[in-house]
Amino acid sequence: xxxxxxxxLSTVVALGFALGLGGCDYWPPALQAEIEQLRxxxxxxxxxxxxxxxxxxxxxxxxxxxxxxxxxxxxISREKTGMITSLQNQLDATRARxxxxxxxxxxxxxxxxxxxxxTTTKLPTKSTPKTPTGKHQASKAIGVR
Numbered sequence: 603x604x605x606x607x608x609x610x611l612s613t614v615v616a617l618g619f620a621l622g623l624g625g626c627d628y629w630p631p632a633l634q635a636e637i638e639q640l641r642x643x644x645x646x647x648x649x650x651x652x653x654x655x656x657x658x659x660x661x662x663x664x665x666x667x668x669x670x671x672x673x674x675x676x677x678i679s680r681e682k683t684g685m686i687t688s689l690q691n692q693l694d695a696t697r698a699r700x701x702x703x704x705x706x707x708x709x710x711x712x713x714x715x716x717x718x719x720x721t722t723t724k725l726p727t728k729s730t731p732k733t734p735t736g737k738h739q740a741s742k743a744i745g746v747r
Contacts, residue, residue, distance in 0.1 A: 629637075
């Protein structure tokens with residue numbers, strides 16, 4: 603009696619194993635439709651993934667090109683900044699030389715007379731009698747008499 607349940611159990615296991623290896627060709631229609639939908643979604647996602655990878659590649663190349671342009675512009679900017687600094691220094695030096703050239707070489711002494719741009723005339727001295735020619739001299743001559 604103990605052998606009979608063992609035999610049934612081994613037969614069920616063997617049958618399950620045979621069906622598992624052989625497979626079952628029957629699929630319910632709802633399950634088949636779901637499998638087809640999942641396959642089409644997987645294909646769509648694979649195509650989108652490929653497109654996104656191509657876009658990533660393109661964007662990476664564009665990024666590298668732009669980074670190269672950025673580096674070049676930074677280098678040019680540093681060069682131009684150096685040139686501007688140099689030109690400013692040259693301009694300051696030229697201005698300083700121009701100011702130096704405009705200022706007198708020796709400062710005037712206190713006892714030196716500064717030229718006014720007018721010519722000075724000598725007034726007649728008392729030893730030589732001359733006729734009065736100016737109003738100032740005429741009024742003195744009139745007042746003395």
